[in-house]
Amino acid sequence: MGATSLLEVRDLRVCFPLRRGILGRRVGLVRAVDGVSLDVGRGEALGLVGESGCGKTTTARAMLRLVRPSAGSVRFFPAEPDPRLAGILSEPSHPAHVRDGEGRSGIEVLRLRAREMRALRRHLQIVFQDPYGSLNPRMTVGAILAEPLRVHGLSRGDALRKEVDGLLGRVGLHPEMASRYPHEFSGGQRQRIGIARALSLRPSFLVLDEPVSALDVSVQAQILALLADLQAREGLAYLFIAHDLAVVSRLCREVAVMYLGRIVESGPAARVFTDPLHPYTKALLSAVPVPDPTRKRTRILLPGEPPSPANPPSGCHFHPRCPVAEARCRVEDPFLGRAADGRLVACHLVDRKPLGVAPESGAGSTRRGGGSGPP
Amino acid sequence: MSLGRAVLLRVQGLATHFLTGEGVAPAVDGVSFDLDDGQVLGLVGESGCGKSVTALSILRLVPSPGRIVGGKILFRERNLLDLPEEEMRRLRGGSIGMVFQEPAACLNPVLTIGSQVAEVLEVHRRLPGREARREAVECLQRVGIPDPEMRYGEYAHRLSGGMKQRAMIAIALAGKPSLLLADEPTTALDVTIQAQILDLLRRLREETGMAILLITHNLGVVAELADSVAVLYAGKVVERAPVATLFARPAHPYTVGLFRSLPDLQDPGKRFEPIPGSVPPPTRFPMGCRFRDRCPIAAEVCAEEPRLREIEPGHLVACHKV
Numbered sequence: 001m002g003a004t005s006l007l008e009v010r011d012l013r014v015c016f017p018l019r020r021g022i023l024g025r026r027v028g029l030v031r032a033v034d035g036v037s038l039d040v041g042r043g044e045a046l047g048l049v050g051e052s053g054c055g056k057t058t059t060a061r062a063m064l065r066l067v068r069p070s071a072g073s074v075r076f077f078p079a080e081p082d083p084r085l086a087g088i089l090s091e092p093s094h095p096a097h098v099r100d101g102e103g104r105s106g107i108e109v110l111r112l113r114a115r116e117m118r119a120l121r122r123h124l125q126i127v128f129q130d131p132y133g134s135l136n137p138r139m140t141v142g143a144i145l146a147e148p149l150r151v152h153g154l155s156r157g158d159a160l161r162k163e164v165d166g167l168l169g170r171v172g173l174h175p176e177m178a179s180r181y182p183h184e185f186s187g188g189q190r191q192r193i194g195i196a197r198a199l200s201l202r203p204s205f206l207v208l209d210e211p212v213s214a215l216d217v218s219v220q221a222q223i224l225a226l227l228a229d230l231q232a233r234e235g236l237a238y239l240f241i242a243h244d245l246a247v248v249s250r251l252c253r254e255v256a257v258m259y260l261g262r263i264v265e266s267g268p269a270a271r272v273f274t275d276p277l278h279p280y281t282k283a284l285l286s287a288v289p290v291p292d293p294t295r296k297r298t299r300i301l302l303p304g305e306p307p308s309p310a311n312p313p314s315g316c317h318f319h320p321r322c323p324v325a326e327a328r329c330r331v332e333d334p335f336l337g338r339a340a341d342g343r344l345v346a347c348h349l350v351d352r353k354p355l356g357v358a359p360e361s362g363a364g365s366t367r368r369g370g371g372s373g374p375p
Numbered sequence: 376m377s378l379g380r381a382v383l384l385r386v387q388g389l390a391t392h393f394l395t396g397e398g399v400a401p402a403v404d405g406v407s408f409d410l411d412d413g414q415v416l417g418l419v420g421e422s423g424c425g426k427s428v429t430a431l432s433i434l435r436l437v438p439s440p441g442r443i444v445g446g447k448i449l450f451r452e453r454n455l456l457d458l459p460e461e462e463m464r465r466l467r468g469g470s471i472g473m474v475f476q477e478p479a480a481c482l483n484p485v486l487t488i489g490s491q492v493a494e495v496l497e498v499h500r501r502l503p504g505r506e507a508r509r510e511a512v513e514c515l516q517r518v519g520i521p522d523p524e525m526r527y528g529e530y531a532h533r534l535s536g537g538m539k540q541r542a543m544i545a546i547a548l549a550g551k552p553s554l555l556l557a558d559e560p561t562t563a564l565d566v567t568i569q570a571q572i573l574d575l576l577r578r579l580r581e582e583t584g585m586a587i588l589l590i591t592h593n594l595g596v597v598a599e600l601a602d603s604v605a606v607l608y609a610g611k612v613v614e615r616a617p618v619a620t621l622f623a624r625p626a627h628p629y630t631v632g633l634f635r636s637l638p639d640l641q642d643p644g645k646r647f648e649p650i651p652g653s654v655p656p657p658t659r660f661p662m663g664c665r666f667r668d669r670c671p672i673a674a675e676v677c678a679e680e681p682r683l684r685e686i687e688p689g690h691l692v693a694c695h696k697v
Contacts, residue, residue: 051565186653187422216421217592221636221649228647243565250638250647273640287570289595291637293618301574302567305535 006079006205006237007040007063007124008100012072014055014062018310030310032058033069034261038239040205042079045231045238047252047269049245049284051306055261056241060207063239064124065117069110076120077106079204079235084119088112122152125198129210131190135182141168141193142178148200167196172226188219192226199230208240212247224250245288249273257281260317261309263336267343277345279322316348324349380411382449383586384433384554389446391425391432393657400657402428402441404610407683412553415580415587417601417618419594419633423654424607426590430556433588434471435463450554469499472547472585476559478539482531488542489515489527495549514545517582519575537568541575548579555580558590573599594637598622603689606630609654609665612683616690626692628670664695672696 013035018028033055040046048056062069075098078085088094089105096111112120128134135144145164149155155163165175171192182190191211198206208227212220228251230236242248248255249269256266257278265278276282283300302321307313313320319329329348337352339345345352391403403425410416418426431437433448435455448455450471455463467473475481483491492511496502502510508527515523518541531539540560547555557576561569577600580587589601597604597618604621606614606629614627625631632650639645652669655661664681667673674696681693 051567188653216654217594217633218421218636218650219653221638221647222651224638225647225649244638245566246638246640249640249643270643273643283567285640287566288640289566289569289573289593289599290640291594291598291622291634293598293622295598299570299574301570305537305568306565 004042004077004104005039005100006042006044006077007038007239008073008075008077008106009036009038009059009063010073010075012036012059012062012074013070014058014067015070028310030308031261031312032309033062034309034312035072036258036261036263038256038263038266040237040239041254042204043231043235043237044254045240045252047240047242047248047255048258049242049248049255050258051243051284053306053309054258055309056258057209059258060126060209060239060241063109064121064126064207065109065112066126072110074109075100075106076109076123076205077104078123082119082122084122085116088116122154122201123203124205124207125201125203126207126209127191127194127198127211129213131187131194131214132182134194135190135197137182140179140181141185144182144193145178145197145200148197152201154201163200167200170199170230171196172222186219187215188222191215191223195223195226195230199234203236205237205239208238210242211240213242213244220247227251245273245285257284260306260312262317262346263344264318264347265343265345267341271341271343277339277343277350278347279324279349280318283321283323316346380413382409383412383414383451384410384588385447385449386429386433387447387449389429389432389448390444391428391437391441392444393441395440395658397658401610401660402657403432405446406605406607406610406612407446408605408612408615410554410586410588413580413584413586414603415589415601417597417604418588418590418607419592419597419604420607421592421654423609423657425610426607427558429607430473430558430588430590433556434467434473436467465499468495468547469550470553472550472552472555474540474543474547474555474557474560476562478536478543478563479531481543482539484531487528487530488520488534488545489529491542492545492549495546499550511545511549514549515542517548517579518542518545519571520545536564537571540564540568540572544572544575544579548583551583552585555585555587556590557587559592560589561596562591562593569596576600594622594633606633609660610657611665611693612691613666613693614691615683620687620690624687624690626686626690626697627666627694628672628696629666632669632671664693 012033014033016030016032017026018030020027036059050056061067063074088096088107096108098106098108142164145167146160149160164178168175173192212223240252252269255269255272256263259280265281276285283302286300304321315331316329316334319325334346334348336344336346337354339352387407389403389406393400393402406429420426432443489511492514493507496507496510512523512527520526520541561572601618603617605612608629614630625634635648650669661668663678667677676695681695683691683693685691
């Protein structure tokens with residue numbers, strides 16, 4: 001990857017209690033995110049792919065503290081100075097103050113107090129999947145875009161109006177659209193508004209949670225082009241969540257594949273998508289319908305469906321569906337290790353070396369240690 | 376379209392319009408295509424192109440304020456638009472099966488999966504109760520529902536998305552259809568489950584010889600399953616061809632644009648050329664060629680409506696500039 005990291009996620013875990021009955025007795029624990037580690041470099045796009053329920057959205061939300069993580073660490077190294085964060089960055093005794101291997105100071109997002117978290121939100125923004133549900137129907141587009149700027153006290157009056165016009169322009173909409181309401185826009189335009197809102201605070205990092213899944217192919221291409229353009233022009237970093245692998249390959253240099261709360265493979269998208277190592281990645285790729293009737297391929301048809309994270313299989317979570325599973329896959333949890341070309345893979349059948357203790361720079365994502373035992 | 380096969384379904388100049396407060400919305404406006412016995416025709420287009428309304432028109436289930444205002448729908452040479460409602464009802468779920476995008480919304484939540492299959496067998500094939508049950512279990516088995524005996528008594532909410540879609544397909548199959556209308560059958564599913572369902576449809580088509588009208592926005596799905604394709608834009612067929620021809624030599628600027636909009640896993644560096652703008656709402660379709668506002672090669676002649684014409688055997692395009 002080569003870029004300095006902007007966000008480092010280590011061993012992130014999110015558990016949801018499973019409750020039953022009128023007393024809400026806790027009867028189990030769903031490990032939605034089960035020890036995920038990721039690095040997002042400055043200005044880099046990392047794709048997070050997997051099927052529904054694999055925990056990709058929960059991972060992103062936990063990183064932004066929109067759900068409460070049970071364990072792990074999310075370290076943020078601001079790309080630009082922010083006076084509201086200076087107190088943490090320059091004060092080693094602050095509980096959220098951290099330093100990386102190179103001595104840069106950063107912020108442990110999970111240790112911030114609520115007020116400090118609000119200040120940090122400026123830098124970490126999110127674009128949601130549903131362009132219909134995520135815009136307030138009673139607010140004009142102008143008001144929707146102005147609200148974050150007002151709340152954070154970044155702009156007011158004439159300057160605010162100008163800022164809103166500028167935002168609309170940046171996402172390819174006309175400034176005069178500011179006086180209209182969301183229902184007057186098409187799905188693609190609404191998604192542009194969602195992007196403009198996320199951009200309004202000039203963040204350095206955006207979570208894009210399935211931003212084009214609800215859109216038609218031709219509109220999807222427009223939005224992807226806009227996102228690629230914004231990334232190139234403004235140096236934004238993305239965590240791009242999608243179930244559509246082709247869409248991810250379009251935008252992301254690095255990609256991580258999730259299955260049942262864990263990362264099973266990660267590395268450069270060009271390598272992962274053309275020469276997958278993990279049997280799940282292979283199956284996932286072979287399942288994508290290719291728009292070419294002449295292309296002959298051998299499809300790996302996975303039996304069954306992803307198991308529930310409330311009751312994950314023993315050993316390798318993927319073994320009940322894996323076409324090449326062996327006896328040890330049923331009992332032993334494969335560690336995420338480094339394959340010959342530097343990619344990270346968690347599979348017993350792939351030659352890989354355990355990760356060093358120190359998080360290596362230049363890795364797309366890492367997950368330390370072996371599996372998670374019972375609590 | 377292929378040799379020696381009988382035409383099963385011939386849609387001719389179908390027009391289905393919606394009378395709205397803002398005027399007439401010609402959602403389907405002169406759509407024609409043939410589907411031969413045992414073939415799969417992909418009906419492709421983006422939202423609002425009229426592909427679902429076409430399917431609903433075939434079933435004569437167009438919701439108000441929509442009305443079929445013109446054309447013919449010949450199913451085994453009989454015009455469905457002339458049939459009495461009683462006969463139409465026998466066809467639906469019988470010779471013409473249906474599978475929709477959202478199995479959750481189509482399955483009855485208060486009936487068991489099995490009894491919904493059995494109902495079809497009792498109504499359409501007049502099987503007595505016990506036999507219907509036995510055969511329903513068989514149907515569930517054929518669509519790959521594990522433990523069909525046990526699943527017979529299961530309710531829809533207990534099934535996963537993929538299993539619900541299998542149950543929908545079982546219900547459609549129970550009527551021994553010669554035509555299956557599949558409206559975005561895999562859109563709501565994950566890719567690995569989508570692959571399973573596509574595989575199932577392929578297998579069932581081989582086993583039963585039924586024809587499939589496959590409605591989808593996904594060109595990948597079309598390439599996997601269809602023999603021929605009709606591309607819809609704003610209520611009109613803009614291009615029609617055998618699947619290999621269309622993918623090798625797309626001719627209509629809209630079809631070309633769709634292909635250029637597709638990200639390609641094998642070629643991540645592929646240049647991005649999205650079609651500008653979006654499909655206009657049906658009350659505001661432009662006169663003449665409906666694509667001309669977004670078309671990169673539009674000219675004055677495009678103010679006139681282009682007709683579908685054959686540019687090579689079996690390959691029809693509605694564009695002045697091709």
